Amino acid sequence: MRSDLEPFLRAMRRRIDRDSARVHAYHDDLRRGALAKLAGLGSAAGEPAEAGRKRETVRIAAIEREYAAKLDDLRHNYALRVTVDWVQGLILYAPVHRYEVLVRRRKGERIVVIDWHPAARTMEPPLCEWGTGLERTRLACDERLHLTDPAGQAPCASCGKPWCRACHGPACPRCGKVGR
Numbered sequence: 001m002r003s004d005l006e007p008f009l010r011a012m013r014r015r016i017d018r019d020s021a022r023v024h025a026y027h028d029d030l031r032r033g034a035l036a037k038l039a040g041l042g043s044a045a046g047e048p049a050e051a052g053r054k055r056e057t058v059r060i061a062a063i064e065r066e067y068a069a070k071l072d073d074l075r076h077n078y079a080l081r082v083t084v085d086w087v088q089g090l091i092l093y094a095p096v097h098r099y100e101v102l103v104r105r106r107k108g109e110r111i112v113v114i115d116w117h118p119a120a121r122t123m124e125p126p127l128c129e130w131g132t133g134l135e136r137t138r139l140a141c142d143e144r145l146h147l148t149d150p151a152g153q154a155p156c157a158s159c160g161k162p163w164c165r166a167c168h169g170p171a172c173p174r175c176g177k178v179g180r
Helices: 002-041 047-078
Strands: 097-105 108-117
Touching: 002 047
Parallel strands: none
Antiparallel strands: 097 108
């Protein structure tokens, strides 16, 4: 299903990236202008200079609030919810060769069942306990020997520690940051 939606999702990502870059550039220019005015008033003394500093400080805060609101609007406008409903199903009984594969990793071991379909001359894709399972590559985690997509064992973006998303969920067990 994801492969069918991928061109549409790629176009949506491109548009939201373009729009968020445009919003960022606009608000960054406004903020830089206000900071330049504030820096110009930094050495001046007196009541008019103090009023100018206060005005620019309030203006910078308003620009930052408006920027956050615009980003929230963009997220809301580009939010998608896809629901898939089964329209038709087919139950097919066919003979298969069932193989029990022993997966060993460090001190743990686990049996995984894989079926070979002689009529189709293909093997069923291996079990995937985290991820889409579209690719045939699976990695086994060290703790409970979960079989996941390579992204399910990827390192944390902030601390670099690889972890199993099937064991620990989306948050890194070391630093607590939510990964992708």
